[in-house]
Amino acid sequence: xxKAGGWLGRVRAGLxxxxxxxxxxxxxxxxxxxxxxxxxxxxxxxxxxxxxxxTPDVARAALREILVEALGSPAPLVLEPRPAVILxxxxxxxxxxxxxxxxxxxxxxxxxxxxxxxxxxxxxAAADQLEIWAGRSGADLVRHREGADPAAVVYDAAQAARARxxxxxxxxxxxxxxxxxxxxxxxxxxxxVVRRELPGSPVEALLVIDATTGQNGLAQAREFKAAVPLTGxxxxxxxxxxxxxxxxxxxxxxxxxxxLVGLGEGIDDxxxxxxxxxxxxxxxxxxxxxxEGPRASA
Ligand code: GDP
Numbered sequence: 001x002x003k004a005g006g007w008l009g010r011v012r013a014g015l016x017x018x019x020x021x022x023x024x025x026x027x028x029x030x031x032x033x034x035x036x037x038x039x040x041x042x043x044x045x046x047x048x049x050x051x052x053x054x055t056p057d058v059a060r061a062a063l064r065e066i067l068v069e070a071l072g073s074p075a076p077l078v079l080e081p082r083p084a085v086i087l088x089x090x091x092x093x094x095x096x097x098x099x100x101x102x103x104x105x106x107x108x109x110x111x112x113x114x115x116x117x118x119x120x121x122x123x124x125a126a127a128d129q130l131e132i133w134a135g136r137s138g139a140d141l142v143r144h145r146e147g148a149d150p151a152a153v154v155y156d157a158a159q160a161a162r163a164r165x166x167x168x169x170x171x172x173x174x175x176x177x178x179x180x181x182x183x184x185x186x187x188x189x190x191x192x193v194v195r196r197e198l199p200g201s202p203v204e205a206l207l208v209i210d211a212t213t214g215q216n217g218l219a220q221a222r223e224f225k226a227a228v229p230l231t232g233x234x235x236x237x238x239x240x241x242x243x244x245x246x247x248x249x250x251x252x253x254x255x256x257x258x259x260l261v262g263l264g265e266g267i268d269d270x271x272x273x274x275x276x277x278x279x280x281x282x283x284x285x286x287x288x289x290x291x292e293g294p295r296a297s298a
Contacts, residue, residue: 021049022045026045029041060283063283067279067283068275068279070252071247071248072257075232075273077232077259077260078202078204078231079202081202083115083166083167083169083198084168084201085194086168086169086171086204087190087194087228088170088172088206088208089208089224089227089228089230090209092176094175094209094217096172096173097129097172098236098265099262100130100172101133101137102262102267102269104133104139104170105268106270107167107168108139112167113165113166114137114166115139115142115166115170116139116140116142117142117171118131118141118172119174120174121144121145121147122147140166142156142157144156151186151189154171154193155197158193158198159197162197162198169198183227184226187224187228191228204259205230205231206234207220207221207230207232209236209250211237211240211246212240214241217250218246222254230254230256233251233254233258233259234261234270235258235261238263239269247261260272261273
């Protein structure tokens with residue numbers, strides 16, 4: 001042991017200059033966004049220490065493995081047996097309504113009958129907005145007047161889902177955090193009503209998080225989690241941030257998978273989350289534009 005320690009000690013001492021140069025510069029990279037400049041710099045650091053050109057590729061492959069492992073397996077929405085219920089939760093402005101519209105559109109394209117419930121009765125504009133998305137996506141809508149009891153909307157929507165043989169009932173909920181206690185009680189009640197009225201239906205509780213708000217989104221998530229057991233996260237606005245890595249702490253800290261990602265404001269800009277594809281998209285520089293590379297013909 002003493003001998004090994006002595007050997008290690010001598011080697012450590014001998015490597016001091018290389019190590020200092022390497023670790024000081026690696027420290028500079030900590031906390032930076034994983035963009036092309038990051039990789040260029042990492043490559044330069046490794047090359048300066050004469051670690052060889054293959055090392056950056058090895059480091060990138062290792063990072064990909066770590067990410068995929070941290071993100072877990074793909075977690076598709078549970079939509080059977082029908083009617084399936086999807087409660088959509090989240091703070092106002094995160095993209096709840098837009099996500100519901102996009103999701104309704106995806107499900108309609110998959111030939112499913114979709115019913116939307118406007119249970120954010122706090123703002124009349126929310127139901128109006130949802131009505132527009134219902135029209136665009138070809139979904140039905142249940143709404144009450146402004147100020148109505150959200151649980152009553154959910155009750156009616158559950159009856160309508162059964163009567164009209166809907167495949168999926170998507171519930172829009174209020175997201176005002178300033179009346180937190182009421183909001184949480186309201187969400188709990190909606191969850192109870194839907195489970196009571198549609199026994200046997202799977203209930204997804206999806207929390208919408210705006211990727212551009214980063215860590216703040218995580219704090220919100222903990223509060224919603226206290227109201228309703230979350231089954232998944234929708235991470236919106238990934239197209240507008242350099243901090244898409246937030247998906248890793250969200251998955252790890254909340255213990256629920258990211259199920260969908262929002263990639264723009266258009267009706268088609270919602271995709272199921274695929275951890276492997278995400279890791280590749282994060283780590284691999286953009287492919288050559290169509291017509292310029294071998295991928296063009298694929
Ligand atoms: P809500 O208050 O949570 O219902 O939020 P909205 O659905 O009204 O969305 C708030 C804003 O975010 C709108 O301007 C949307 O167009 C925009 N938005 C929603 N999802 C995305 C997304 O994935 N990418 C981008 N760039 N904008 C989005």
